Amino acid sequence: MTYLDLDFVRPKFPALATDWALFDNAGGSVPLGGVIDRIHDYMSTCMVQVDGSYPQSLEATARIQAGHRAAEQLFGAGENEVALGSSSTVLMRTVSSALRPLWNDGDEVIVTDLDHETNIGPWRNLEATGITLREWRFNEETMRLELEDLEPLLNERTRLVAFTHCSNIVGQMRDDARRIVDRVHAAGALVAMDGVAYTPHARADVKALDVDLYVASIYKVFGPHISALYGRHELLARAASQNHFFIGDDEVPYKLEPGNVTHELAASLPAVIEYLEDLDRHHGGAGTIEGAYERIGAHETEIVRPLLTFLHEHPRAKIIGSPVAATGTRAPTVAFTVDGMKASEIPARLDERKVAVRWGHFYAHRLITRLGLHDQDGVVRASMAHYNSPEEVHRLVNELDAVL
Numbered sequence: 001m002t003y004l005d006l007d008f009v010r011p012k013f014p015a016l017a018t019d020w021a022l023f024d025n026a027g028g029s030v031p032l033g034g035v036i037d038r039i040h041d042y043m044s045t046c047m048v049q050v051d052g053s054y055p056q057s058l059e060a061t062a063r064i065q066a067g068h069r070a071a072e073q074l075f076g077a078g079e080n081e082v083a084l085g086s087s088s089t090v091l092m093r094t095v096s097s098a099l100r101p102l103w104n105d106g107d108e109v110i111v112t113d114l115d116h117e118t119n120i121g122p123w124r125n126l127e128a129t130g131i132t133l134r135e136w137r138f139n140e141e142t143m144r145l146e147l148e149d150l151e152p153l154l155n156e157r158t159r160l161v162a163f164t165h166c167s168n169i170v171g172q173m174r175d176d177a178r179r180i181v182d183r184v185h186a187a188g189a190l191v192a193m194d195g196v197a198y199t200p201h202a203r204a205d206v207k208a209l210d211v212d213l214y215v216a217s218i219y220k221v222f223g224p225h226i227s228a229l230y231g232r233h234e235l236l237a238r239a240a241s242q243n244h245f246f247i248g249d250d251e252v253p254y255k256l257e258p259g260n261v262t263h264e265l266a267a268s269l270p271a272v273i274e275y276l277e278d279l280d281r282h283h284g285g286a287g288t289i290e291g292a293y294e295r296i297g298a299h300e301t302e303i304v305r306p307l308l309t310f311l312h313e314h315p316r317a318k319i320i321g322s323p324v325a326a327t328g329t330r331a332p333t334v335a336f337t338v339d340g341m342k343a344s345e346i347p348a349r350l351d352e353r354k355v356a357v358r359w360g361h362f363y364a365h366r367l368i369t370r371l372g373l374h375d376q377d378g379v380v381r382a383s384m385a386h387y388n389s390p391e392e393v394h395r396l397v398n399e400l401d402a403v404l
């Protein structure tokens with residue numbers, strides 16, 4: 001059974017017209033044709049300086065604003081609560097610097113050893129400025145960050161806890177994120193959540209999560225290479241401007257977009273929202289982002305199952321994370337190791353069969369260190385997007401069977 005009409009989905013992505021089966025989607029999804037068209041159209045018709053009074057400039061300004069509105073919609077955020085930037089890493093660095101003046105020396109920030117470095121490094125850097133760092137370590141048996149391990153780290157000096165909504169290695173989606181947010185808020189601290197590995201697969205509703213900061217990379221959500229940072233408006237309003245001295249603290253989100261956003265990429269973002277709405281409508285829904293993500297989640301759970309089963313039953317393979325396909329808790333991002341083989345050996349063998357996967361630490365460097373996997377070149381990761389078909393996964397499993 002498939003929950004998505006792939007005859008509708010796949011032609012929307014020009015790069016899928018290939019005989020390669022692409023399973024490196026957690027690294028980056030292929031872009032929508034609608035995104036490409038909008039970039040082309042912006043550059044062809046109105047790529048002039050913004051904020052002028054002449055028509056082309058008015059049009060450019062309006063399209064970039066529409067890009068911001070689209071990013072807000074993706075998160076369910078309010079107006080002017082989303083800053084755009086070249087990457088989630090840059091946005092986290094920017095916002096961490098912007099928040100630092102709100103805190104005193106000796107205040108504390110908690111980071112994990114499970115996250116991608118994007119949501120660790122920028123906060124760790126504050127240590128050099130007088131902030132005390134604490135580490136919320138994952139439980140090696142469950143491969144989860146357990147709330148009970150966070151408890152002893154929280155105290156009256158805690159200002160922020162940074163953790164991931166979904167690990168880009170373990171693939172665990174935190175369906176209990178709201179509980180963690182509530183606990184951290186009760187301790188009087190803020191939450192910064194990395195939603196980069198979550199947003200390609202499920203709806204991130206920042207208001208329902210009640211999170212303070214949330215980041216996503218749109219180039220993994222079928223868009224161009226640009227990222228988006230949600231920040232609760234009253235928090236962003238208090239944060240220090242990271243832009244030129246004459247861009248005041250009241251200029252939210254521009255004060256967090258130094259040097260401005262990449263105009264043509266920002267202008268393309270409405271195409272992502274339009275696609276999600278069309279996807280839902282095409283499948284009989286009301287044309288909502290939530291509806292689209294429900295279908296995406298159901299489809300992905302179906303297609304990832306054969307891979308998880310194959311790896312789980314293989315005598316030499318070990319999945320990092322749960323072997324059970326489950327919508328809302330297990331992303332179709334499957335990392336594994338194979339006894340007697342380096343991770344780097346496997347992708348090259350699959351390349352010969354036109355199946356694309358990748359190996360490495362995927363910038364979750366501390367996680368791979370804890371697991372002692374650097375010597376074997378980290379993990380192999382096969383990561384799916386909703387446009388992958390059951391046939392492609394079948395091919396992946398068959399080819400892996402031949403290679404392992």
Ligand SMILES: Cc1ncc(COP(=O)(O)O)c(C=O)c1O
Nearest residue numbers: 087088089116118168196197217
């Ligand atoms: C979970 C996670 N967070 C952050 C990032 C980095 O995002 P960006 O390239 O936008 O800085 C990635 C990219 O792989 C990721 O998977």
